[in-house]
Amino acid sequence: MNRASVFVIVPCYNEERTVGAVLESLLSFGYTVVAVDDGSTDNSWKVTCTLPVHALRHPINLGQGAALQTGMSYALREGAALVVHFDADGQHAAEQIGDLVAPILSGEADVVLGSRFLRKSDSELVPFVRALVLKAGIVINGLLTGMWLHDTHNGFRALSARAARAIRLRESGFAHATEILAELRGARLRVVECPVTVRYTEYALSKGQPMRNAVNIVVDLCLRKLFR
């Protein structure tokens, strides 16, 4: 695998504490890194600009889905063979990208979704309340998209260029994770899941508000259904 043809998209909003280390870890593996700053008001953009990455910046905060779409449009324009979605808060591990893209490289799949619940050692790391909310999300996603997966709203995923070109994210907020599934299903792409480890650091946990996010996601999805 030519790692430079793998474009890792890192959406970033006010992650000055972690974004530098995350981008450096990706660069150390030889991937092409596309950092999309989503209108950060802290020093995230300054940190990003000091590193040898492809850097894009939204003039205003639009949400993670919009940042991913911007990154994918850019990566496709630059000739990416594969794109990987990767969080900027340090939850994902760059060394697992190889496992994530393997099914695409072997021709087995068009899209690989990272899952926290395929291995016991990974699922044990998920805090109890978060696991409950995620399980509820799995049911809601299944009902809305017809795709019954082991994990949803996991931001670690890989897409072939063909798959990235076939989908278009319009949902700016967190509901984009469900939108991606609906788009993948609509485009009849082959989807597989791959076990990944999500590191719940103190920092990541301090930022995450699973209940509030869950309510926001459900409201966004209802609005999306109603106002397409």
Add this chain to the structure above:
Amino acid sequence: MTVIQPILTLLVVGAVIAYFVWLRSRLADRLIVLVVAAAAIVLVGNPDLATLLAHSVGVGRGVDVIIYLTLFGYGFLGMLLISKVRGLEARLAELAQALALATASKPGEGSVRSDAR
């Protein structure tokens, strides 16, 4: 509660959802607002019409029909506004994304991009 009330409620909710999901157009939005405004003027000028209308659909008082219609009107306008705001948000997002793509910088262009912000 009379039998007709839940049926009417379901019909109105179904009609609103169907409208926003499948039937919405700019012309239809304007026509509905005009029809609601015209109905309001007619009912203000002819209160007995409201009572007649109320009796014809099984509701006791004309004022109740007006309250129901008002609630429906507010609900419709609320959804219309949400729809318009979402449309504007989508267009704003497209604009911001186009700007980000137009000003993207590649590795090694650090001085250019830090100057540009």
